[in-house]
Amino acid sequence: xxxxxxxxxxxxxxxxxxxDGLSFSIEEGHICGLIGPNGAGKTTMFNVVSRIYQPTSxxxxxxxxxxxxxxxxxxxxxxxARTFQNLALFPTMSLLDNVMVGAHSQGKIGFGRAVFRVGAxxxxxxTRNFAGDLLHELxxxxxxxxxxxGLPFGTLKRLEIARALAARPSFxxxxxxxxxxxxxxxxxxxxxxxxIRDQFDLTVLLVEHHMSMVMGISDRVVAMEFGRKIxxxxxxxxxxxxxxxxxxxxxx
Amino acid sequence: xxxxVTIREGSAAHWAIRIVTAVLxxxxxxxxxxxxxxxxxxxxxxxxxxMSAAMALNLxxxxxxxxxxxxxxxxxxxxxxxxxxxxRWGFSPWVTFPVAFGVAFFVGVLVxxxxxxxxxxxxxxxxxxxxxxxxxxLTWKRxxxxxxxxxxxxxxxxxxxxxxxxxxxAKTTTGFxxxxxxxxxxxxxKIFGHDFFGDLRRxxxxxxxxxxxALSVVVVIYLACRGVVKSRVGRSLIAIRDNExxxxxxxxxxxxxxxxxxxxxxxxxxLPGCVVAIKTGGVSPEGILSLTVLGAITFLIxxxxxxxxxxxxxxxxxxxxxxxxDKTGSWADDDKIPGLIRPLFGWSKISPADGIFAxxxxxxxxxxxxxxxxxxxxxxxxxxxxxxxxAGTGGTPEPLATVSATETTNEGEPQ
Numbered sequence: 052x053x054x055x056x057x058x059x060x061x062x063x064x065x066x067x068x069x070x071d072g073l074s075f076s077i078e079e080g081h082i083c084g085l086i087g088p089n090g091a092g093k094t095t096m097f098n099v100v101s102r103i104y105q106p107t108s109x110x111x112x113x114x115x116x117x118x119x120x121x122x123x124x125x126x127x128x129x130x131x132a133r134t135f136q137n138l139a140l141f142p143t144m145s146l147l148d149n150v151m152v153g154a155h156s157q158g159k160i161g162f163g164r165a166v167f168r169v170g171a172x173x174x175x176x177x178t179r180n181f182a183g184d185l186l187h188e189l190x191x192x193x194x195x196x197x198x199x200x201g202l203p204f205g206t207l208k209r210l211e212i213a214r215a216l217a218a219r220p221s222f223x224x225x226x227x228x229x230x231x232x233x234x235x236x237x238x239x240x241x242x243x244x245x246x247i248r249d250q251f252d253l254t255v256l257l258v259e260h261h262m263s264m265v266m267g268i269s270d271r272v273v274a275m276e277f278g279r280k281i282x283x284x285x286x287x288x289x290x291x292x293x294x295x296x297x298x299x300x301x302x303x
Numbered sequence: 304x305x306x307x308v309t310i311r312e313g314s315a316a317h318w319a320i321r322i323v324t325a326v327l328x329x330x331x332x333x334x335x336x337x338x339x340x341x342x343x344x345x346x347x348x349x350x351x352x353x354m355s356a357a358m359a360l361n362l363x364x365x366x367x368x369x370x371x372x373x374x375x376x377x378x379x380x381x382x383x384x385x386x387x388x389x390x391r392w393g394f395s396p397w398v399t400f401p402v403a404f405g406v407a408f409f410v411g412v413l414v415x416x417x418x419x420x421x422x423x424x425x426x427x428x429x430x431x432x433x434x435x436x437x438x439x440x441l442t443w444k445r446x447x448x449x450x451x452x453x454x455x456x457x458x459x460x461x462x463x464x465x466x467x468x469x470x471x472x473a474k475t476t477t478g479f480x481x482x483x484x485x486x487x488x489x490x491x492x493k494i495f496g497h498d499f500f501g502d503l504r505r506x507x508x509x510x511x512x513x514x515x516x517a518l519s520v521v522v523v524i525y526l527a528c529r530g531v532v533k534s535r536v537g538r539s540l541i542a543i544r545d546n547e548x549x550x551x552x553x554x555x556x557x558x559x560x561x562x563x564x565x566x567x568x569x570x571x572x573x574l575p576g577c578v579v580a581i582k583t584g585g586v587s588p589e590g591i592l593s594l595t596v597l598g599a600i601t602f603l604i605x606x607x608x609x610x611x612x613x614x615x616x617x618x619x620x621x622x623x624x625x626x627x628x629d630k631t632g633s634w635a636d637d638d639k640i641p642g643l644i645r646p647l648f649g650w651s652k653i654s655p656a657d658g659i660f661a662x663x664x665x666x667x668x669x670x671x672x673x674x675x676x677x678x679x680x681x682x683x684x685x686x687x688x689x690x691x692x693x694a695g696t697g698g699t700p701e702p703l704a705t706v707s708a709t710e711t712t713n714e715g716e717p718q
Contacts, residue, residue, distance in 0.1 A: 101552055127554030139552075141545035143612075144538075147694050151535075152542045156554030158535040162563045165534035166527045174535060183695025196691050218553065 054079045054222060054254045055100070060109030062095055062278075069095040070106065071278040077222075077271070082248060082255040084265035084286070087275035088298055093258045094136065096275070097226050100256070101133045102126055113222065127156035132220035134211040136227040136258075142200040146191055146210055149199055150182035153217030182217060189213045189243070205236045209243070216247060222254045223247075229261040237261055241268050266290060274298070306688035313692055320687070332518065336511040344510040348582065350625035351517040352575040356593065357605040357617035358524050359572035364603070365611035366532060367564050368544030369418060370426050372599050373433035377569040379594030380407045381576025383441065383456075386586030387449060390456040396581050400520075403577050404570040411569025415562040434596035438588045455587020458580060513582045520574045521618075527571060529614055531564075540564060541612070608667050610674025619675045627663065631656040 053076040062070040070092045077083045085093050098104040100111060102123040111118040113129060121129065132153075141149050158178060160171050186192050189209050199207060208228060215223055225244070229237045241264050248255055259265045265272060266286040274282040274295045282292040289295055310316040335347050360374045384403035388394040414433060418426055440446065442453045450456070531537050539560055542550035551557055579593065580586045592598060601624070609620020632654050634640045640655065671678040 103548065103552075122556075123551045124554050124556045127552065133552055135549065139546050139549035141542050141549065143545055144541055148538060148541075152538050152550070152553050152555075155535060155539055155542075160535045162531065162536055162567060165531045165536045166567075168530050168534075171530065171534045175533070178535070179694045180696050183693065184697075187695055187697075192695070195694055214553070 053077060054114060055256070056110075056112040057096070057100070058110045058112070060096070060099060060106045060111060062092075062099060062104060062106045069278055070099070072109070073275070073278065073280055075273045075280055075283055077254060077256060079254050080248075080252070081270040082244065082257060082268055084269035084272040085256060085258045085275065086260075086262070086265055086272060086289075086295075087281075090277075091275040091298075092278040093275060094226060095278075097133070097224060097256075097258055101131070101224060127218045127220075130219070130221040131224065132215035132218040132222070133224035134208075134215050134226060134228060136230060138204075138207050138211060140199045140207060140210060140214070143198055145196050145198055146186060146202075146213075147179065147182055147195045149210060150185055150214050150217045151178050153214035154178050154181060154219075156218050185213045185217055189216075204231050205233070208232065208236075208240070212243065212247070216251060219251075221252065222256070224256045224258075226258050227260060228257070229259055229264055237264055240264070244268055306684050307686050309688045309690060311690050311692070317689060336514045341510055344514050346625055346629045348510065348513050348517045348578075349629075350622050351514075351521045352578055352593070353601065353605050353625055354618045354621035355517075355520050355524050355575035355578075356572050356598070356602045357609070357621050358521075358528050358614075359568045359574075360602045361606050361611060361613075361617050362528055362531065362540070362564055362571070363568040365606060365613070365616070366537065366540040366544060367561065369561065369565070370423065371418075371430040371565075371568075372427055372596065372603065373414070373430035373437075374568070374572050374602055375434050375594050375596055375598035376437035377407045377411060377572040378576040378579070378598060379437050379441070379591070380410060380569075381573025382580040382586045382591055382594055383450060383576075384573065385577040385580040386451075386456040386458060389458050389581075390451075390585075391449070396458075396577070400574060400577050403573040407573035407576075408566040408570035412562045412566040414569070415565035416558075418565060419558045419561045430599075431596065434599045438595045441588045451587070453588060455585055455590055457585040458583075513578070516581070517575070517578050520578055524571045524574060525614070525618070527567070531567070532614060536560070536563075544612075604664065608664060608674055610671075610676025610679075613674070613676035613680070615679075616674050616676035623675070624660070628656050628660055631659045 055077040057076065058074050060070050060073045061068065073092070073096060085096065087093050095104060099106050100118065102118065102121060102125075106119065113131065116129070118126065118129075141152060144152070158174055160169075160174050163169075165171055183192070183195060186195050189212060191206065191209060191213060194202060194206065199210060202210075208231075212225075212228070215225075228244070229240055232240060244255060244257070245268055247253060257265060257269065269286055272282075272284065272286050272289040273280060274289055274292065276294075276298040281294040281298060282289045284292070308316075310320075336344055339347070356374060356378055359377075360371060363369045363371050363374075381403040384406050385396060385399040388399045388402065389396055414430070417429060421429060441450045441455075443450075444452065446452075531540075539550060539553075539555040542553065542555060543557065543560060547557060576591075576594070579591055583590055588594070593601065605621040605624045606617045607620070608623060609618065610616030634654055634656070644659070667674075673680075
């Protein structure tokens with residue numbers, strides 16, 4: 052059974068159709084690349100899965116469970132985590148605290164237990180060590196106690212990944228992780244994605260403009276244009292697809 | 304940035320600093336009611352009620368980033384809960400504290416639901432409306448059977464009084480008296496036959512006694528705030544402040560978290576209200592300034608100059624606010640103004656306290672935009688830098704469930 056089934060999803064913003072009956076599915080353990088020209092609806096698709104947008108119609112199932120019935124704050128608990136295109140970190144918090152918030156869905160302490168400190172210290176120590184290990188794993192250990200504000204963009208992109216991993220997800224959505232990175236950083240990122248996929252048993256949905264990276268690491272690529280799917284297959288198949296070539300280079 | 308001394312968190316040196324600080328703090332807190340003057344005690348009580356309210360506000364505004372200019376209403380709810388329960392129904396004032404917390408918590412949660420949907424200046428306006436309408440509501444005729452209308456409710460009546468406002472009051476004392484009352488004498492509070500608080504209560508108006516009550520409220524609120532802030536919940540509050548969307552994706556239930564933090568903040572803010580009510584000896588819309596919207600603005604000022612989003616900020620800010628306004632408030636005569644600033648402020652017939660504080664506020668916001676606590680955080684590492692305990696086990700990240708199950712906390716010192 053596939054991990055994620057997107058079935059006939061349509062999103063309308065007023066008169067604009069951002070997604071038009073989009074369907075695709077992702078197999079467990081795959082890295083699935085979602086490509087398409089600007090305005091194709093990739094980020095909209097992304098926001099539907101991470102429950103920021105409610106689609107006009109259609110269904111999204113995760114391990115057979117209907118995602119559209121889950122509130123935005125409920126998906127982390129199901130094992131879905133995401134990174135943001137333009138960084139959505141907590142700038143005043145330290146890197147460590149950012150990752151600790153990432154582990155929010157794993158914790159149990161609520162207001163009552165926090166006020167009376169029932170088990171709060173124990174949970175803090177466990178979460179703190181877990182977050183520290185994750186930071187070291189992604190090479191961010193040196194900056195653990197620095198606030199996120201003011202660190203280089205590439206570092207913060209990696210922090211986004213660390214924070215997403217803190218939710219112990221089985222499914223990771225990455226929105227243009229390579230945007231704004233230098234060539235060297237993009238290569239490093241590609242390695243990181245494959246590495247964390249193997250290490251944490253992840254399935255990855257990768258929205259990306261950086262073609263060589265998408266084609267290099269994806270097991271499967273879905274191409275979109277104007278809110279519709281135009282191609283779906285292995286990187287080789289999609290690269291040869293005429294509709295994709297037309298969408299990117301214009302048809303002759 | 305170089306620092307003079309660098310120590311590790313949890314090291315002997317670090318504990319030494321903590322213990323010395325704690326001892327100094329306790330010494331000051333003991334010195335004020337035993338050796339301090341009556342006016343110092345009164346000012347300290349004022350500072351402590353203000354810092355209680357400012358700490359409660361800090362949870363909502365400083366940590367969660369939800370602007371509230373209506374917290375005076377919650378303080379007022381606390382004051383009136385005490386007033387009504389003691390005056391109308393003859394309850395002991397002690398009982399009113401948890402009840403006031405409960406009532407204000409409930410109202411706070413109700414307010415939070417519209418607050419969860421609106422942000423920034425709109426939320427400020429909605430809470431401002433609450434702050435403005437609350438003192439008005441107290442004077443409404445329909446509620447006067449409960450609130451006593453514009454004249455309010457007395458908490459204690461002199462034994463000889465036969466005025467109508469006192470008719471409903473069963474007790475002739477504040478209700479705090481322990482043991483049978485003796486005519487014309489201050490009551491003593493004996494522990495094992497020793498009049499332990501005797502020296503503290505040498506003042507006729509029982510100021511020292513109020514001091515201990517106000518201090519207890521401060522400690523309770525501080526511990527509650529600290530517990531919340533240094534936990535998963537506290538991190539989620541800051542996450543909401545910094546980036547709501549990201550917080551929701553991490554699994555933070557925005558509506559529920561905002562409702563709880565607003566309720567908790569409102570409930571805690573009611574506690575200093577109870578203190579003010581019993582100290583004033585009665586509640587009325589005019590009698591307690593901090594239940595009007597002016598009070599809410601004072602909480603805001605105290606919190607901001609101290610440092611929003613820090614545990615000690617409201618404490619430092621309130622202390623500074625109360626002692627500066629108290630000091631400058633006595634400069635009614637030109638001659639009493641120190642020569643250095645007399646040319647600046649000597650032109651007014653009334654005390655220049657507000658003007659001086661306004662000027663101080665402007666200067667502070669330039670020098671320390673993140674308040675006194677922010678200034679401390681920025682410059683204290685120049686002298687002593689505390690290196691945080693390293694995070695992580697040094698290995699690859701284990702699943703969290705496994706970690707917490709096998710976790711043995713050998714460093715179990717209280718934080």
